[in-house]
Amino acid sequence: MPDSMRRFARHSFLFITSCIITIFLFSWLSMWAIHEVPGIGTVVFPTMTIFLLVFHAIIAGFMLMKYICEKHRLYLMPIACAFAGSALLMLGTLSSYPQWYLCNAGRLINYNDAIIFYFFRNIMMAVLFVIAVVLYHFRKHDMHVRSIHAWILTAIGIFMASMILLSWLYSSKHPLLNVHFIDNLTYTFTPLWRGMTGWFLIALWCITLIILLTVSRLRNIFWYSGGFFCVCYIVTLWVLLSSDHSAGYTWYQARFFETLTTLFLIFVLLCDVFNLYRRSHDKYLDSYQNSIRDPLTRLYNRRYFYDTLTQQLSRTTLAHPLSVIVSDLDRFKRINDQYGHLQGDKVIQFVSRVLQNAVREEDVAARVGGEEFALLLTNTSATEAYNVAERIRQAICQQDPKRSDGQLPEPITISMGVFTATEHDLSAEACVQRADQAMYAAKEAGRNRVVVWQ
């Protein structure tokens, strides 16, 4: 069995198991909740519908925002429309419960209208889910062309609008068309619902689920929750079909079930937001580090060195001296000419590591030129800075090339200049210039030495 098939089989097993456990848990929870509040039945259903409406509107808004950020994910738009349309149709459901907040409003309820809105809501969501899955399947094809996007979005918009229009026409709000799913006086489902419509909706959700599973192969938690959503609608419809009339607890149970499923989806989306935030934060940290570091050595770059030096100088006093050490490799050109630039780079990397290891966390080790480095040592006197520089110089010149793991082709030396600022009215450039002068004095004195600026 190929790897992808094995992964799909594993995901499917996990999916089925978690569906069974969650459905049992949700059913038990909904039964328990419904029986805990037996006296206010007429209030419970519209209240849950309002919650559901808000949740669906949140999901639609989230999907829309995600699409605006990632325009190549066109498949998010049918999902956004499915939830937006669902929220709109739930307004229709609410209108079937006039004065629902009054406990004696039971007589006024138009159950048939409520089920008509439910029927069209199911068709619209299932079809838009299928469209989303199909678009997901073709996501790598050349669909990012603006005109194709516009056509698809228009078609989705027209479909959504026609579903809303049809539900409005079929409801009692318009005399043009009519359909009877339930008797408003006896609360009994008509044969049209029990014999055909209910099963048709179940079949539609089953097809949607199969398409979703085979195309998405449950690649991520997003499709996982989409599949779970389909299963929940199938179970909800089955629960409704298995009851004789609407006035029992089944409607409440079904709605509660739907609300919990939607909450689960919202939880998944929140996880998605969290992941997105974490990824973008990591990327930000990454690019910030790249902007302040030298790519070859990972030491700080020239700009960061000067910025930090300027900041530190403002706090410099006699009691808090600031030392700058400028270093330049001796006769480095010869190494490049004799062993090539690649070997020259390895030497630069070796020296960088020695410099980095020689300073404290609060100090700054930077590469300010080709083979020129600078160290910024806070709260460090001239004598202490000289000692640090001397330690580095010895570590470099005493390194045995044979033990350098190919980093050094031959022994190398470095010349270093030290300048210590004890007052804050010096500029960063003046500090570096003085350390530079000391470094050139070291070169002139025969190289491989440390000179302190006097």
Ligand SMILES: Nc1nc2c(ncn2[C@@H]2O[C@H](COP(=O)(O)OP(=O)(O)OP(=O)(O)O)[C@@H](O)[C@H]2O)c(=O)[nH]1
């Ligand atoms: N491999 C490598 N070489 C570099 C890099 N940046 C600068 N160089 C070389 O470093 C050498 C610097 O040479 P110079 O500054 O002229 O002097 P030097 O040979 O080091 O001699 P002194 O400084 O007088 O001791 C030049 O050959 C540059 O091409 C780099 O990133 N990688």
